Amino acid sequence: MTNLLPGKGLKNKLLVREVGPRDGFQAEKTPIPTELKIAVINRLGATGLSHIQAGAFVHPEKVPQMADSATVFANIKRQPSVTYSALVLNQKGAQRALDAGADAIETGLSISNTHSLNNTGRTSAEALEEVRRTARLVRQSQTPLWLNIQCAFGCAHEGAVEARAVGEMAKALLELMPDWLCLADTTGMADPVLLNRLLDEVLPIADSTPLLLHFHDTRGLGLVNVFAALQRGVFGFDSSIGGLGGCPFVPGATGNIASEDLLNLLQALGLVQKSTVFAVADVSRFLAKALNRPLPGKVCNLPEE
Amino acid sequence: MTNLLPGKGLKNKLLVREVGPRDGFQAEKTPIPTELKIAVINRLGATGLSHIQAGAFVHPEKVPQMADSATVFANIKRQPSVTYSALVLNQKGAQRALDAGADAIETGLSISNTHSLNNTGRTSAEALEEVRRTARLVRQSQTPLWLNIQCAFGCAHEGAVEARAVGEMAKALLELMPDWLCLADTTGMADPVLLNRLLDEVLPIADSTPLLLHFHDTRGLGLVNVFAALQRGVFGFDSSIGGLGGCPFVPGATGNIASEDLLNLLQALGLVQKSTVFAVADVSRFLAKALNRPLPGKVCNLPEE
Numbered sequence: 289m290t291n292l293l294p295g296k297g298l299k300n301k302l303l304v305r306e307v308g309p310r311d312g313f314q315a316e317k318t319p320i321p322t323e324l325k326i327a328v329i330n331r332l333g334a335t336g337l338s339h340i341q342a343g344a345f346v347h348p349e350k351v352p353q354m355a356d357s358a359t360v361f362a363n364i365k366r367q368p369s370v371t372y373s374a375l376v377l378n379q380k381g382a383q384r385a386l387d388a389g390a391d392a393i394e395t396g397l398s399i400s401n402t403h404s405l406n407n408t409g410r411t412s413a414e415a416l417e418e419v420r421r422t423a424r425l426v427r428q429s430q431t432p433l434w435l436n437i438q439c440a441f442g443c444a445h446e447g448a449v450e451a452r453a454v455g456e457m458a459k460a461l462l463e464l465m466p467d468w469l470c471l472a473d474t475t476g477m478a479d480p481v482l483l484n485r486l487l488d489e490v491l492p493i494a495d496s497t498p499l500l501l502h503f504h505d506t507r508g509l510g511l512v513n514v515f516a517a518l519q520r521g522v523f524g525f526d527s528s529i530g531g532l533g534g535c536p537f538v539p540g541a542t543g544n545i546a547s548e549d550l551l552n553l554l555q556a557l558g559l560v561q562k563s564t565v566f567a568v569a570d571v572s573r574f575l576a577k578a579l580n581r582p583l584p585g586k587v588c589n590l591p592e593e
Numbered sequence: 594m595t596n597l598l599p600g601k602g603l604k605n606k607l608l609v610r611e612v613g614p615r616d617g618f619q620a621e622k623t624p625i626p627t628e629l630k631i632a633v634i635n636r637l638g639a640t641g642l643s644h645i646q647a648g649a650f651v652h653p654e655k656v657p658q659m660a661d662s663a664t665v666f667a668n669i670k671r672q673p674s675v676t677y678s679a680l681v682l683n684q685k686g687a688q689r690a691l692d693a694g695a696d697a698i699e700t701g702l703s704i705s706n707t708h709s710l711n712n713t714g715r716t717s718a719e720a721l722e723e724v725r726r727t728a729r730l731v732r733q734s735q736t737p738l739w740l741n742i743q744c745a746f747g748c749a750h751e752g753a754v755e756a757r758a759v760g761e762m763a764k765a766l767l768e769l770m771p772d773w774l775c776l777a778d779t780t781g782m783a784d785p786v787l788l789n790r791l792l793d794e795v796l797p798i799a800d801s802t803p804l805l806l807h808f809h810d811t812r813g814l815g816l817v818n819v820f821a822a823l824q825r826g827v828f829g830f831d832s833s834i835g836g837l838g839g840c841p842f843v844p845g846a847t848g849n850i851a852s853e854d855l856l857n858l859l860q861a862l863g864l865v866q867k868s869t870v871f872a873v874a875d876v877s878r879f880l881a882k883a884l885n886r887p888l889p890g891k892v893c894n895l896p897e898e
Contacts, residue, residue, distance in 0.1 A: 509861070
């Protein structure tokens with residue numbers, strides 16, 4: 289039979305980072321009770337997933353939905369096999385995240401100046417300086433560091449993004465020796481052609497630093513991009529339970545790819561266990577019930593198997 | 594750059610068959626007015642699509658939604674560049690479709706006995722006999738003939754389906770010299786591994802008869818399967834405007850892959866024009882307004898570009 293995926297060791301290198309508790313909840317218009325956040329993270333910790341983005345340490349007035357991240361970190365039931373990471377935008381946030389006991393720190397910048405200014409009030413170049421300072425702090429604490437480039441596949445404001453520019457930014461971030469480098473399709477503009485063009489730039493310089501890809505399913509291409517990435521030997525993906533993270537008021541407008549849909553694809557390819565797919569879909573159904581609305585994912589909306 | 598697709602001539606061989614007006618409307622619980630069917634088909638005819646499944650000639654009491662197909666065929670504004678096909682289940686239906694002026698006749702059978710009995714009251718073997726008789730009639734009229742195998746990727750009742758069994762049934766159908774052979778994932782069970790296994794069986798015997806694949810997006814793998822199929826040189830796909838065809842009362846439970854989402858992928862791969870994507874998405878939005886509910890597709894729910 290035709291070999292769909294390269295390499296044999298893929299299964300061991302596979303990484304699925306669950307971003308629902310941060311990226312997903314942050315997109316919710318109404319406040320999510322801290323208890324629900326903790327309950328969801330605890331349930332996710334028991335599914336077999338190895339990485340959960342459990343909160344963000346950012347300005348509490350700008351992102352009130354994440355203002356309780358320290359309380360969340362203090363009260364979740366930690367599974368020894370699970371890495372609970374936190375997103376930060378600067379040194380101060382990193383220190384708060386470390387104090388709260390985050391197992392890994394994620395930070396980064398947007399390759400789009402417009403997006404960077406809108407999001408953080410800094411240009412991409414200024415953000416890079418802050419990433420350098422933050423990385424130094426995280427490194428001192430010997431905590432794993434994840435760096436990401438937002439808008440790596442295009443920007444809703446600026447349009448197309450040059451793969452070469454992303455490659456140069458990747459080079460600058462790789463000098464900081466991250467444990468993972470994440471390329472994020474912040475606005476759902478990636479497709480297999482753009483992805484391959486970007487990987488042509490970044491894979492040769494990433495060397496042994498593994499890549500993590502963050503896709504949105506805005507145009508239904510999220511899992512197609514995952515499949516195309518696996519074919520290039522990239523094996524790290526962000527996803528969100530139930531596809532949480534889209535605008536909750538636009539039906540079908542999903543945000544992140546749904547974790548259980550991603551896992552279902554990976555299961556079909558022989559890379560994860562069926563039991564993990566079911567367990568994660570169960571958490572999505574629990575969350576859908578708690579939010580009192582259906583989530584945009586596919587597998588979680590099927591009759592239970 | 595990495596070559597994503599085999600061959601150069603793919604663009605010329607590409608076929609997207611719009612099945613919304615038959616497969617999609619047939620799944621609707623409330624009757625669709627004949628005028629709306631005609632309006633949708635007329636709009637689809639102006640988008641650049643080359644094939645539209647415009648109706649079915651089946652038992653009007655069993656499938657009342659399709660009882661007006663002759664009226665639809667009589668009143669649509671035909672575009673010379675478009676093939677308007679009809680689905681039939683037997684000789685009698687084929688004769689009615691030919692009398693109504695269908696440009697191509699589609700018929701077939703289910704590889705699953707249980708599904709075949711439920712759907713037509715015949716075993717797969719009996720259905721094959723009827724397909725033979727129907728094919729003879731269609732051939733006599735020199736009308737293009739499309740044959741399909743339902744449940745080719747699995748059956749909700751019978752579970753897994755052997756690729757070898759599908760290969761044998763494909764062989765029997767190929768003896769009838771169809772213009773296209775369609776493998777249908779009737780219940781959304783296909784994945785890239787099953788697909789490649791099936792193509793390993795069918796491609797060698799299909800020879801110059803082109804294959805058409807019919808995917809459902811039940812588990813979010815519809816476009817992944819399309820991408821994997823393109824990589825094997827298969828270039829014919831069914832799709833439905835807005836992803837029509839799922840149960841309208843289960844959010845996220847889509848039926849067929851959405852035409853504009855499929856076209857958007859094909860556009861990214863350089864195989865279709867952007868204008869066609871936009872034009873088809875416009876028809877989906879028109880239909881969503883007429884049905885007074887959002888359709889499950891992604892691209893049609895984006896802000897208009």
